[in-house]
Amino acid sequence: MSGVWRDGNQIELLINGEEYYPRVFERIRAARVEVLLETFIIFEDKVGMELQAVLIEAAKRGVRVVIAVDGYGTADLGKEYVAALTREGVKVHVFDPSPRRLGMRTNLFRRLHRKIVVIDGERAFVGGINYSADHLGDFGEMAKQDYAVEVTGPIVADLHTCTLRLLRPALAEPSPVQATTRATGEVRIMLLERDNDRHTTDIEEQYVTALRNAKERVVVANAYFFPSYSVLRELRNAARRGVKVVLILQGQPDMQWAQGFSRLLYNYLLRDGVVIYEYCQRPLHGKVALVDHEWSTVGSSNLDPLSLALNLEANLFVRDRDFNQQLHEHLEQLAAEHCKRFQLERLLRGYWWRAPLVFLCFHFVRLFPAIAGWLPAHRKNLQPLDPTPGPEPEPKPDPIVESVTKPCCYKEEKTG
Structure with missing residues (x-):
């Protein structure tokens, strides 16, 4: 469960x-x-x-x-x-x-x-x-x-x-x-899944609830950051309330397009006081966050349309002050030693011509899961998985596991 x-x-x-x-x-x-x-x-x-x-x-x-x-x-x-x-x-x-x-x-x-x-x-x-x-x-x-x-x-x-x-x-x-x-x-932990059946928004809703109740600090370190409007709104609202909101995102991306999408959101967040760092030592692949002094999460879910609306994901949510503090100290050190901080003034220069592009890209990506939903489920x-050659067995639909899988495996050049 x-x-x-x-x-x-x-x-x-x-x-x-x-x-x-x-x-x-x-x-x-x-x-x-x-x-x-x-x-x-x-x-x-x-x-x-x-x-x-x-x-x-x-x-x-x-x-x-x-x-x-x-x-x-x-x-x-x-x-x-x-x-x-x-x-x-x-x-x-x-x-x-x-x-x-x-x-x-x-x-x-x-x-x-x-x-x-x-x-x-x-x-x-x-x-x-x-x-x-x-x-x-x-x-x-x-x-x-x-x-x-x-x-x-x-x-x-x-x-x-x-x-x-x-x-x-x-x-x-x-x-x-x-x-x-x-x-x-003595640690309190909850498992939340994301699937395409009964748990489509569980992880996202836990983020939204934690951000809405934040009182002192929020730190999010996430590889692929293009969340739903609900998450963006709560990050911005928390900063407006005086909560110290810090994002640590990719500065040396493994996929350049992912960083490009994230940067479309920076101005929206910076102008209300959200602090944004880009981690530059190596590609950030983490999916961790903490709120105040007790709530934390570690798992597989990015804050992007694929993880929040399409993939099968699993995160643990933790209520424990010691674990929260350990994660906070690590992320604080990461930001201080290996990150560059983005300033609003830098982003505002030439922003007028990018505003329509930002608007169109944001709403396309935000609606992307629904568009992908038009594809055959x-x-x-x-x-x-059978490594030996032979006829493939006829797949039998099952209401529990989400996919048609066939015994197939082959060796080709890796694309990463």
Whole structure:
């Protein structure tokens, strides 16, 4: 179940791949019964190969290992990589794969963008970090800045249920574990999903409520920032009330167009006192925020039309002063040492000729999810990924999982 505050949890912030990968791989190596893993991207680099190795080790010990990857984000995973997993009993599923057209991936919208790992029903990981070497500092100047959390306690049962709900139609047997509800700490946490069924606006509404009730400070660090008008309005209103509102956005973008859209909104926010920094050390891929001294969130959801209106997302919302303060100190240091601040005067120069463009672009992007909704909707069905050639099984529509997926996997040049 999502949308319920759970007391009695423990949480640890993990910054970048340097902290995330060793921890999640260590936990998988210690798994006894079950590993469930969802991710947007697995690449066949040093991170993807280590993930493969720890999953195979777990399967050889008799652990049930089930993973789901996105058919767009993980379109380039090779047959041999998948075959090595499935030979040892790892169950690999793909969310909505489609063949390329003229060398381009075509299944652009309604992606499986969640990043969740649940181990033995006792601990879990949630965040924005994929399984690729570009989340490590030694990748170079395009290494991503990102965040995840490790949790234990009753919230793990919600994450276990959430992941099984996606996977269940493709699994022949039920989960062998009963997820824990035992308290392990004092942190209050809520899981919120975003899907295209009953939870279309849950994450967005939690942001709006927190911003509306903000009294002292708001800090948002988000990779792809082009939120709904409701979120923009509450950010601006909070600044007008005297709340210190700080945005940390991409200054060294991995996708230039995304930064361009974000900058269209700067004048609207700056003129009412919102402080905007651009992080310039490396591409920002994080999706974190905090309000006042207790409320925080970490997850997979960007504040853009894809995440807020199309993709499958999962965020944890946290009520804990220590975690909030830890995240605030980190983001404050990030802004002070590695960001440039935008000033209103800079943006106002020559703004008159850009105003009509800003208006048109904002309203097009704001209405984009509705436009995309005119496209044929994905039916919900998840099936195993079979690396061996052969006829594709006939897909069976299912009302639970959001996609038509086919056993297909092929190796092509990566596009990132």
